[in-house]
Amino acid sequence: MLSIGLIGCGTIGTSICKAIDDGTIEAELVAIYDRNLDDVDKLLSTLKRSKPQVMEVTEMVKNIDLLVECASQEAVYEIIPSALHAHCDVMIMSVGAFSDEKLYKTIKELAKENKCKVYLPSGAIVGLDGLKSASAEKIYSVTLTTQKPPRGLAGAPYIIRNKIDLDKITGKTVIFEGPASEAVKAFPANVNVAATISLAGIGFEKTKVKIVANPALTRNIHEISVEGSFGEFTTRVENVPSPSNPKSSYLASLSAIATLRKLADPIQTGT
Ligand SMILES: NC(=O)C1=CN([C@@H]2O[C@H](COP(=O)(O)OP(=O)(O)OC[C@H]3O[C@@H](n4cnc5c(N)ncnc54)[C@H](OP(=O)(O)O)[C@@H]3O)[C@@H](O)[C@H]2O)C=CC1
Numbered sequence: 001m002l003s004i005g006l007i008g009c010g011t012i013g014t015s016i017c018k019a020i021d022d023g024t025i026e027a028e029l030v031a032i033y034d035r036n037l038d039d040v041d042k043l044l045s046t047l048k049r050s051k052p053q054v055m056e057v058t059e060m061v062k063n064i065d066l067l068v069e070c071a072s073q074e075a076v077y078e079i080i081p082s083a084l085h086a087h088c089d090v091m092i093m094s095v096g097a098f099s100d101e102k103l104y105k106t107i108k109e110l111a112k113e114n115k116c117k118v119y120l121p122s123g124a125i126v127g128l129d130g131l132k133s134a135s136a137e138k139i140y141s142v143t144l145t146t147q148k149p150p151r152g153l154a155g156a157p158y159i160i161r162n163k164i165d166l167d168k169i170t171g172k173t174v175i176f177e178g179p180a181s182e183a184v185k186a187f188p189a190n191v192n193v194a195a196t197i198s199l200a201g202i203g204f205e206k207t208k209v210k211i212v213a214n215p216a217l218t219r220n221i222h223e224i225s226v227e228g229s230f231g232e233f234t235t236r237v238e239n240v241p242s243p244s245n246p247k248s249s250y251l252a253s254l255s256a257i258a259t260l261r262k263l264a265d266p267i268q269t270g271t
């Protein structure tokens with residue numbers, strides 16, 4: 001059975017661990033870690049059958065087949081290279097870290113050298129299958145428009161740097177427009193999906209991102225528009241935010257769970 005170690009015991013990490021614990025994912029949860037020890041304790045208290053050890057990544061990677069990152073972009077720098085050196089496969093949620101081309105190349109090389117796989121779930125978006133198919137030929141443009149209730153953007157470096165008072169936003173307001181390369185740095189906990197789209201499509205510089213704060217919303221909306229030699233499509237998802245972290249949509253947790261279930265399934269459906 002697949003043995004899993006997980007870094008980041010917050011919203012997504014807890015959903016994944018519960019899904020392993022209740023058998024939705026056929027795997028063994030061997031180890032968990034979070035820099036916030038209260039989150040570790042909270043997570044442990046929700047598990048009924050699994051008894052993961054709490055251990056740091058250097059120890060964890062000696063005991064697992066697959067490391068799951070659901071922590072932060074900085075954690076990708078800290079833990080993924082060690083995991084690959086130790087011949088572990090990895091699943092990454094904080095995909096925005098890959099806007100750093102050097103990191104992306106290093107991880108790809110390490111994965112090849114150590115015969116490991118790097119899994120990047122679709123996360124909080126829909127339509128990645130179409131984008132991947134379209135990228136076999138010419139794509140002319142890709143645009144992501146993300147709308148969140150203002151509290152779903154709280155704490156982002158761009159909001160802090162520009163002293164944007166989210167409480168004063170009373171109508172639909174465009175907060176940011178620019179390439180995905182800038183968006184994932186300005187909003188590292190809000191639009192990792194822009195990175196996943198960039199990697200599947202036309203890259204971080206050509207992928208356009210618009211971020212809108214909309215106080216009329218209770219959901220996180222992601223719209224992707226793609227034009228290419230295949231024709232054009234637009235996808236739109238209205239995501240329920242996770243109760244414990246309004247920045248992260250619940251679909252992101254479900255997508256992580258689906259990716260892990262796929263690993264145990266001999267039949268692979270979809271592009
Ligand atoms: N690909 C996608 O579609 C999506 C990706 N995400 C991303 O997935 C990641 C997890 O999301 P979510 O579960 O909602 O986040 P949470 O904030 O709920 O949980 C993350 C946990 O990881 C901890 N953590 C952060 N950095 C490190 C580190 N370097 N080492 C150890 N622990 C660390 C945090 O601690 P502390 O509280 O101290 O920061 C926190 O306890 C985030 O980066 C998020 O932006 C989210 C939604 C969609």
Ligand SMILES: O=C([O-])CC(=O)C(=O)O
Nearest residue numbers: 124190191192193248249
């Ligand atoms: O969950 C979402 O709606 C998207 C998100 O936070 C991210 O991509 O980082």
